[in-house]
Amino acid sequence: MAAAPETSAEYIKHHLTNLTFGQHPDGHWGFAHSMQEAAEMGFWAINVDSMLFSVGLGVLFLWGFRKAAKTATAGVPGGWQNFVEWVVEFIDQSVRGSFSGKNPLVGPLALTIFIWIFLMNLMDLIPVDWLPAVAGLAGVGHLKVVSSTDPNVTFGLSLSVFVLVLYYSIKMKGVGGFLGELAFQPFPKFLAPVNLVLEGVTLIAKPVSLSLRLFGNMYAGEMIFILIALMYGGGLALGAFGGLLQLGWAIFHILIITLQAFIFMTLTIVYLDMACQEHH
Amino acid sequence: MNFNATLIGQSLAFIVFVWFCMKFVWPPIMTALAHRKERIAEGLAAADRGKHEQELAQKKATQKLHEAKQQAAEIISRAEKRAAEIIEEAKGEAHEEADRIKVAAKAELDQEINRAKEALRGQVVEIATAGAGRILKRELDKTANDELIKDLVAQI
Numbered sequence: 385m386a387a388a389p390e391t392s393a394e395y396i397k398h399h400l401t402n403l404t405f406g407q408h409p410d411g412h413w414g415f416a417h418s419m420q421e422a423a424e425m426g427f428w429a430i431n432v433d434s435m436l437f438s439v440g441l442g443v444l445f446l447w448g449f450r451k452a453a454k455t456a457t458a459g460v461p462g463g464w465q466n467f468v469e470w471v472v473e474f475i476d477q478s479v480r481g482s483f484s485g486k487n488p489l490v491g492p493l494a495l496t497i498f499i500w501i502f503l504m505n506l507m508d509l510i511p512v513d514w515l516p517a518v519a520g521l522a523g524v525g526h527l528k529v530v531s532s533t534d535p536n537v538t539f540g541l542s543l544s545v546f547v548l549v550l551y552y553s554i555k556m557k558g559v560g561g562f563l564g565e566l567a568f569q570p571f572p573k574f575l576a577p578v579n580l581v582l583e584g585v586t587l588i589a590k591p592v593s594l595s596l597r598l599f600g601n602m603y604a605g606e607m608i609f610i611l612i613a614l615m616y617g618g619g620l621a622l623g624a625f626g627g628l629l630q631l632g633w634a635i636f637h638i639l640i641i642t643l644q645a646f647i648f649m650t651l652t653i654v655y656l657d658m659a660c661q662e663h664h
Numbered sequence: 665m666n667f668n669a670t671l672i673g674q675s676l677a678f679i680v681f682v683w684f685c686m687k688f689v690w691p692p693i694m695t696a697l698a699h700r701k702e703r704i705a706e707g708l709a710a711a712d713r714g715k716h717e718q719e720l721a722q723k724k725a726t727q728k729l730h731e732a733k734q735q736a737a738e739i740i741s742r743a744e745k746r747a748a749e750i751i752e753e754a755k756g757e758a759h760e761e762a763d764r765i766k767v768a769a770k771a772e773l774d775q776e777i778n779r780a781k782e783a784l785r786g787q788v789v790e791i792a793t794a795g796a797g798r799i800l801k802r803e804l805d806k807t808a809n810d811e812l813i814k815d816l817v818a819q820i
Contacts, residue, residue: 406668423666431670438674442681446689453692458699472693491694492686500681536667540674 392614399512399610401526402431402534417525431534438531441503442496449499471499475649482653485660490653493548497541498649504531505602505641509634512609532602532644535595542595545652549590552659590655594648601644605637791816 397419404422406429407413415432416422422429452468461469475495483490508530519527531537553562566583567576612633615626795816 402670404668419666422668425668427668429668430673431668434670435673435677439677442677446681446684449685449689449693453689453696456692456696458696458703461700469693469697472690473697476694489682489686492690493682495690496678496682496685500678534670536670537674539667540671541678543671544675544678 395614396607396610398526399516400528400533400607402528403433403524403526404429405432406430415525431528431536433527433529434531434534434537437507437529438500438504438537441507441531442500445496445499445503449495471495478650479653482650483657483660485657487656487660489548490656493656494649494653497545497652498645501532501541501598501648502642502645504537505644507531508533508602508605508609508637508641511630512606512613530602530606532598533606535599538595538599539591541598541648542591545594545655546591549655549659552656556660590651594651594655598644598648601640605633605640608633609637791819 401416401419402422404416404425405414406416406422406425408416408421409424416425416429448464449468452465455462456465456469472495475498476491479491479494510529512529515529516527528534553565557565566587567573567580569579570582571579609630612626612630615629616623618626795812798812
């Protein structure tokens with residue numbers, strides 16, 4: 385538990401607050417001390433904890449996989465290399481299954497998305513108080529360990545994917561083809577405005593649903609962990625029950641974090657496939 | 665849920681990560697996998713070839729064994745035939761030898777008989793002469809004479 389005596393609401397709020405660095409309304413730069421202060425900083429602030437953990441995990445992923453890639457030969461693979469090859473082959477199979485064209489970007493993109501999101505989600509399994517407590521000892525007020533519970537992170541991913549979707553749509557079909565696709569279906573041409581609205585919503589829904597699905601799942605999961613952690617303050621019996629619940633939820637959560645990473649990856653592949661393919 | 669520059673930072677990090685992955689992680693691993701696939705295919709093909717060759721060799725070996733057995737049987741039968749021939753030859757020679765020995769023995773026997781006859785004849789002559797001498801000495805005694813002659817004859 386956090387050292388300072390606080391109410392449950394404060395505890396939960398504390399755990400859901402990012403470590404935000406930005407310009408305070410009064411003009412000086414510094415960390416926000418509450419959600420409200422962070423909101424007042426406007427757009428030009430940065431969630432230091434999200435960036436730190438996501439970039440750190442991304443670098444960890446690339447370092448590990450690069451290590452395996454450098455020593456990869458046709459000979460007998462070692463343990464780590466074997467695992468990496470297994471993952472890469474799995475991703476490659478998924479890409480082959482969903483993406484009909486040939487594109488050197490899609491495989492690495494899917495691999496990065498899958499492993500990176502998986503690692504960020506995996507941080508959820510670390511007991512919610514550990515890292516924030518350590519950070520608290522170091523004088524850092526807030527620390528959100530699970531980057532994928534930060535909508536900035538999930539939207540950063542999904543918007544990047546969305547840009548790719550737009551890029552390939554226009555590249556493969558031309559501006560006219562792409563707009564035609566938006567305007568001339570599913571209804572006949574004279575209903576173009578209706579079509580445009582329908583297809584426009586479908587298009588915009590892609591990145592929004594992609595990021596909100598991941599964010600919602602992880603946020604809810606984190607919230608449940610926080611609520612379970614609250615039980616530790618309620619005496620021995622409740623604490624023991626909480627420990628049991630945490631174990632159960634964590635085991636169940638292993639499935640969710642993998643599934644969410646996989647869904648994000650698969651939908652990215654599917655969206656890109658749709659972008660590259662002609663509609664009929 | 666407040667959006668801020670983290671969005672941009674995150675996107676930039678994402679782009680850099682994907683670029684790195686596309687440049688330095690994905691291609692070497694895929695190349696290695698493709699090479700391994702090739703090698704495994706080669707290995708399997710080689711194993712198939714080896715199996716085929718082994719089958720052929722076994723067939724050949726069986727054939728050779730069969731031939732060898734046949735040859736051995738032939739050699740044995742020839743040897744047996746030869747042995748029978750040798751035995752036959754030996755038998756013939758033995759017969760001839762026996763005949764020769766028989767003839768020689770017979771000849772010797774005849775010689776011996778002749779020699780004995782000669783000797784006997786000589787003795788008879790001697791006895792006859794001796795008898796005649798005695799007869800001449802005791803001419804009178806005819807009965808004695810007869811007796812003498814009987815005696816003589818008995819001696820012969």
